[in-house]
Amino acid sequence: MTSDLAIAQNATMRPIGEIAARLGLSDDDIIPYGRGKAKLAHPPAGGNGKLILVTAISPTPAGEGKTTTTIGLTDALRHVGQNAVACLREPSLGPCFGVKGGATGGGYAQVLPMEDINLHFTGDFHAITSAHNLLAAMVDNHIHWGNEAGIDPGRVTWRRVLDMNDRALRDIVVGLGGRANGQTRQSGFDITVASEVMAILCLARDKDDLQQRLGEIIVGQRADGSMVRAAEIGAQGAMAALLNEAALPNLVQTLEGTPVLIHGGPFANIAHGCNSVMATNAALGLADYVVTEAGFGADLGAEKFFDIKCRKAGLAPSAAVVVATVRALKMHGGVARADLQTENVDAVVAGAANLVRHVENVKGFGVPVVVAINRFTADSEAELAAVAECVEGLGVKAVLCEHWAKGGAGATGLAEEVIRLAEAPSGFEVLYPDRMPLWDKIETVARSIYRAGEVIPAAGVREKLAQWEAAGFGALPICMAKTQSSFSADPKRLGAPTGFALPIREVRLSAGAGFVVALTGEVMTMPGLPRHPAAERIGVVDGAITGLS
Known part of the structure; x- marks a missing residue:
C-alpha cells in the first residue's frame, strides 16, 4: 500500500x-x-x-x-x-x-x-510562540525593574509555551541564580496550541481586533486580588507586530x-x-x-x-x-x-x-x-x-x-x-444563553452534551467563577478541557457512558480570547511523548523527508 x-x-x-x-x-x-x-x-x-x-x-x-x-x-x-x-x-x-x-x-x-x-x-506557530513568550518575558522584566503595576509575583498566571510535547516543562521554577536573574517563582509551560494567543488569533475579526484582544490578556493579580492586563505593561503592540503576517x-x-x-x-x-x-x-x-x-x-x-x-x-x-x-x-x-x-x-x-x-x-x-x-x-x-x-x-x-x-x-x-x-434555512441555536451563570454553563455542557450525572468542582472553583462574574466576565462562554477519548473524564470509558461524575479541577480566565477554560479530570495542557514517539521514524534521505505520517 x-x-x-x-x-x-x-x-x-x-x-x-x-x-x-x-x-x-x-x-x-x-x-x-x-x-x-x-x-x-x-x-x-x-x-x-x-x-x-x-x-x-x-x-x-x-x-x-x-x-x-x-x-x-x-x-x-x-x-x-x-x-x-x-x-x-x-x-x-x-x-x-x-x-x-x-x-x-x-x-x-x-x-x-x-x-x-x-x-x-x-511560520505562524513560531510567531504565536514568540508573541506569547515575549509577554512572559515582559511580565518578569516588569517585576524586576520596580513592578510599577504592582504584580504579585506569587500570582502571575501567564505561563510560557512551546510547540512540542515536553512533560519535563509542565512545572518549573524561574529566576534561579540570584537577583540578577529575576524574581524566583514557580511557573510552567503549556503547548503552543493551548496558548491564549493562539485562541485570540483564531477568534479575532481583524488585525485591530487582534491587538485589542492581546491587551486584554490577564497576566496575574495584585496583592488585593485585582487583575493585571497585558496592556498595563505595554506588551500588546509588540505582540501584534510579531503576529502581523x-x-x-x-x-x-x-x-x-x-x-x-x-x-x-x-x-x-x-x-x-x-x-x-x-x-x-x-x-x-x-x-x-x-x-x-x-x-x-x-x-x-x-x-x-x-x-x-x-x-x-x-x-x-x-x-x-x-x-x-x-x-x-x-x-x-x-x-x-x-x-x-x-x-x-x-x-x-x-x-x-x-x-x-x-x-x-x-x-x-x-x-x-x-x-x-x-x-x-x-x-x-x-x-x-x-x-x-x-x-x-x-x-x-x-x-x-x-x-x-x-x-x-x-x-x-x-x-x-x-x-x-x-438548502433549508439554518435553524442553528447555541446551547446556553450568554446571561447564564458561569457554573451553570459548565453544568449545562456536562449534563446535556456529555450526559454526566454529577459535576464536582474542586475547592475554590466556584469562588473564582463568582469573582469573575463580579468583574464583568459572566457573559463569556465556557471552553471545556477534557480527554478526547471519552464523553467522561476517564479516557478508558468508551462508548456512550451516562450518569458519571465529572470533576472540574481548575478554571482559567482567557479574557482576551473571550472564554473561561474549565479543566476536567487529569487532562494536560502540556502533553508528553509516548514510549516510542513518531520522531524515532522520521528522517531525511537524499534530501527528502521520510517517515512523516
Whole structure:
C-alpha cells in the first residue's frame, strides 16, 4: 500500500497563483511563500457562502478520518459543480513527532505541500510562540525593574509555551541564580496550541481586533486580588507586530487542486479546536460552500465550534457531517485493536451508541446532520448496513465514502446529501444563553452534551467563577478541557457512558480570547511523548523527508 507521504511527494502541485485564481484572486491578492503556499494579502471579511462543519465520533486508535473527509468532501463538491473551499487548522509539531502524526488528510484526500504544512509551514506557530513568550518575558522584566503595576509575583498566571510535547516543562521554577536573574517563582509551560494567543488569533475579526484582544490578556493579580492586563505593561503592540503576517490566512491546495485555507491550530481537548474566524470569513466571501472541521469528537470540537466560534463570530452553519468508521465503532463496542479485521456486527451495533450520541448532540443545535462512513477495505457489507440502520431512526442518512482511495470521486454521494441539507434555512441555536451563570454553563455542557450525572468542582472553583462574574466576565462562554477519548473524564470509558461524575479541577480566565477554560479530570495542557514517539521514524534521505505520517 502506498503511504500518504509517498502519494503527496509524487503529486504535481499547481502554481499557487493558479489556485488563487480559482477563488477569483489576482497576484496582488496573495503573498507567495514559494511555489505552493501563499498568504491572503487582503482576506474578505465575510460573504454568503454556506458553512459546513465536519466533526466525528469520539476518536480511537482505529482512526476516524475527519480531516481526510473534510478534504474529500470539498473535492467532491467541486466534482458536482460547486465552488467550494476547505478551511482547516494548522498541525502542531507536538503530535507530528508524538503519536497522532500529521494533519493533512490521507490517501488521495490530502492537502499539499504535505511536509511543509506538517512542519514549519509559513511560520505562524513560531510567531504565536514568540508573541506569547515575549509577554512572559515582559511580565518578569516588569517585576524586576520596580513592578510599577504592582504584580504579585506569587500570582502571575501567564505561563510560557512551546510547540512540542515536553512533560519535563509542565512545572518549573524561574529566576534561579540570584537577583540578577529575576524574581524566583514557580511557573510552567503549556503547548503552543493551548496558548491564549493562539485562541485570540483564531477568534479575532481583524488585525485591530487582534491587538485589542492581546491587551486584554490577564497576566496575574495584585496583592488585593485585582487583575493585571497585558496592556498595563505595554506588551500588546509588540505582540501584534510579531503576529502581523501570521494573522493572514494561508492558501494551499488539495491533490486535485481545490483551494484550501489553513490557519490557526488550537487543540479541541484543551482549547477551542477551530481554525481562524478570519480564514472562515474569507472563505465565505470567496466560495459558495465552505467546509471546515472542528477537532476531535463532536462533544469537544463541534460543541466549541457552535458555542464559542459561531457565537462570537455570528456564524450560522448550514449542515454538519459526523464521521465514523466501522473499525472505530467496533472499538467502542469492546473489540481489541488486534481483532478489528474480523467481522463483528454485534460490536458495531454496541459501539454505534457513541455515534448516535454525537448525532443527537449536533442535531440539538438545530443543524441538519449526515453521517459519513469513512470506508476501510476490511469493512463487511453487514457491518456497513448496521451503521446505517443505527442512525436511520434519528432521521439521518449514512453515506458510504471512499475518498481515501478515490479522492473527490469517492465522496460525491456525501456532497449531494450536504447540498440537499444545506438548502433549508439554518435553524442553528447555541446551547446556553450568554446571561447564564458561569457554573451553570459548565453544568449545562456536562449534563446535556456529555450526559454526566454529577459535576464536582474542586475547592475554590466556584469562588473564582463568582469573582469573575463580579468583574464583568459572566457573559463569556465556557471552553471545556477534557480527554478526547471519552464523553467522561476517564479516557478508558468508551462508548456512550451516562450518569458519571465529572470533576472540574481548575478554571482559567482567557479574557482576551473571550472564554473561561474549565479543566476536567487529569487532562494536560502540556502533553508528553509516548514510549516510542513518531520522531524515532522520521528522517531525511537524499534530501527528502521520510517517515512523516
